[in-house]
Amino acid sequence: MTLELEALATNGAPHWTSDSLIARDHEVVSPAIYRYTDIAFARGEGVFLYDFEGRRYYDMAAGIATMNVGHCHPRVVKAIADQAQTLIHAAAHVGYMAPYVEMAETLRSLMPPPLNAGKVLLVNSGSEAVETALKLARVATKRSTVLAFIDGFHGRPMGALAATGSNSGYRRHLAGLLAGVEHVPYPNCSRCAFGHGPRTPQTCCGQWKAFIQLTLEKLVHPDDLAAILVEPIAGEGGYIVPPDDFLPTLREICDRTGALLTVDEVQTGLGRTGRWFAFEHSGIVPDIVALGKAIGGGLPLGGIVARAEIMNRWWPGAHGSTFGGNPIACRAGLETIAILREEQLLENAVRVGHRLMQGFEAARASLPMIGEMRGKGLMIAVDLVDEHNQPLSAERVKQVIKALAKHGVVMTKCGPSALRLAPALILTERQADEVVDLVTEALRTL
Numbered sequence: 001m002t003l004e005l006e007a008l009a010t011n012g013a014p015h016w017t018s019d020s021l022i023a024r025d026h027e028v029v030s031p032a033i034y035r036y037t038d039i040a041f042a043r044g045e046g047v048f049l050y051d052f053e054g055r056r057y058y059d060m061a062a063g064i065a066t067m068n069v070g071h072c073h074p075r076v077v078k079a080i081a082d083q084a085q086t087l088i089h090a091a092a093h094v095g096y097m098a099p100y101v102e103m104a105e106t107l108r109s110l111m112p113p114p115l116n117a118g119k120v121l122l123v124n125s126g127s128e129a130v131e132t133a134l135k136l137a138r139v140a141t142k143r144s145t146v147l148a149f150i151d152g153f154h155g156r157p158m159g160a161l162a163a164t165g166s167n168s169g170y171r172r173h174l175a176g177l178l179a180g181v182e183h184v185p186y187p188n189c190s191r192c193a194f195g196h197g198p199r200t201p202q203t204c205c206g207q208w209k210a211f212i213q214l215t216l217e218k219l220v221h222p223d224d225l226a227a228i229l230v231e232p233i234a235g236e237g238g239y240i241v242p243p244d245d246f247l248p249t250l251r252e253i254c255d256r257t258g259a260l261l262t263v264d265e266v267q268t269g270l271g272r273t274g275r276w277f278a279f280e281h282s283g284i285v286p287d288i289v290a291l292g293k294a295i296g297g298g299l300p301l302g303g304i305v306a307r308a309e310i311m312n313r314w315w316p317g318a319h320g321s322t323f324g325g326n327p328i329a330c331r332a333g334l335e336t337i338a339i340l341r342e343e344q345l346l347e348n349a350v351r352v353g354h355r356l357m358q359g360f361e362a363a364r365a366s367l368p369m370i371g372e373m374r375g376k377g378l379m380i381a382v383d384l385v386d387e388h389n390q391p392l393s394a395e396r397v398k399q400v401i402k403a404l405a406k407h408g409v410v411m412t413k414c415g416p417s418a419l420r421l422a423p424a425l426i427l428t429e430r431q432a433d434e435v436v437d438l439v440t441e442a443l444r445t446l
C-alpha cells in the first residue's frame with residue numbers, strides 16, 4: 001500500500017500532519033469555503049485550539065460564536081456520550097423525544113413573557129431558523145413582504161440569503177432570490193448610509209427612521225408587511241450596535257402595521273452579550289426569535305420561539321426537518337445552558353468583554369492601527385485603520401488575521417475592516433490580557 005493510500009485508509013489522527021491535511025483538503029473540498037487561517041485543528045480544550053504539531057492557539061472565533069462554554073467541556077462531552085448510547089436519532093416527525101421537549105421548555109423559559117409561554121420548532125442551523133421564521137411570519141399574517149436591513153446577515157441558503165444585506169459578494173450572480181424582501185439601512189453610525197458618520201449610537205442622525213417611513217409610504221404597503229427581520233446587533237455586518245431606540249421603533253411599527261417583529265439572535269443569543277438574548281437590552285419583546293449557533297453546544301441545532309398564537313396558526317405537516325431537534329444536539333445544548341447558568345458565565349462575558357475593550361483602548365495610544373471598537377459583552381469588533389486613519393481594506397484585514405494566527409490567536413473578521421472577537425464565555429480576565437498582548441505584539445510587527 002502506498003503511503004498515501006495507507007493514510008486514506010487509516011483516516012486517523014496519528015497519521016495527520018497539518019501539511020498533509022491541508023493538501024488533501026485542497027484536493028477534495030470546494031473552494032467556496034474561505035479559510036481565515038491556514039491552521040489544521042487537531043483538538044480543542046477550553047479556550048484553546050491545537051494543531052497537529054501541538055501548537056496552541058487562543059480561539060477568539062469559538063467555532064464562529066458557537067462554543068460558548070469552550071471546547072470539549074467535560075460535562076458537554078458526557079452529555080453527548082450518554083445520549084449517543086441511548087438514542088441517536090428517531091425524528092420528530094415519527095414520534096416524541098425527551099431532549100427535544102426539554103430543549104423547547106428550556107429555551108422558552110429563558111425568554112420574557114409572553115414568549116416564555118410561546119412555542120418552539122427546532123431545525124439544524126441558523127439559516128434554517130431564519131427561513132423557518134420568515135415562512136411562519138408569512139403564513140401567520142397571510143402577507144408577503146419582509147423588511148430586512150443593509151448590513152444584516154441571516155445566512156447563505158437562498159431564502160436566508162434574500163434577507164442578507166451585509167456584502168454583495170454573497171449575492172453575486174444570484175439575482176432574483178426570494179421575492180418580497182425589501183432592504184433599508186441598519187443604523188450604522190460608524191459608516192452612516194446618510195453621510196453623517198462617523199458618529200456613535202448616542203449621536204445617531206436618526207435618518208434610518210425616515211427611510212423606513214418612506215419605504216412604507218412608497219414601496220411596501222403596511223397591509224402587505226409580514227415581518228421586520230432584524231439582528232439586535234448586526235454581527236457579520238461589523239458588530240454594529242444600534243441606537244437605543246432602534247428595536248423599540250421597530251416594535252412600534254410592527255404594532256401599528258400588524259407585522260411580526262422577528263429578531264435574529266443566531267449570533268447574539270445565549271449569553272454572548274451579557275443577557276440570554278440581546279433584544280433584552282432594549283426592553284422590547286419580539287414576536288418570533290430565530291436561534292442557532294451556541295444553542296447546540298457545538299452540534300448543529302437551530303430553532304425558533306414564537307408567541308403561541310402565532311405558532312398555532314401552523315397546521316400539522318406545515319413545516320419540519322428530518323434531523324431538526326436531534327437528541328444529541330439537544331442534550332449538548334441543554335448541558336451548555338446549565339453550565340452557562342451555574343458558572344454565571346453571562347456575568348463573566350460582561351466583565352471579560354470590558355477587560356478586552358480596556359486592553360485594546362490602552363494599546364491604541366501607541367498603536368494607531370487600532371480604530372473604533374464596538375460591541376457588547378464578548379462580542380467585540382476592533383476596527384483596523386491605515387496610516388491616514390482610513391479603514392483597512394478587507395484584503396489587508398484578512399492578511400492581518402493570518403499573521404495573528406502565527407502569533408497564536410485565531411479570529412475572524414466582521415464588517416469591511418474589523419477583527420471579530422467572539423470567544424467562549426469562559427475566557428478569564430488574565431487570558432483576555434494575554435490575548436490583547438499577543439494581538440498588539442503581532443500588530444506592531446506588521
Ligand SMILES: Cc1ncc(COP(=O)(O)O)c(C=O)c1O
Pocket residue numbers: 064125126127128130153154155156231235236264265266267268292293
Ligand atoms: C445573525 C446570523 N443569522 C444567521 C446565520 C446563519 O447561521 P448558519 O451559518 O448556522 O446557517 C448567522 C451565521 O453567521 C448569523 O450570524
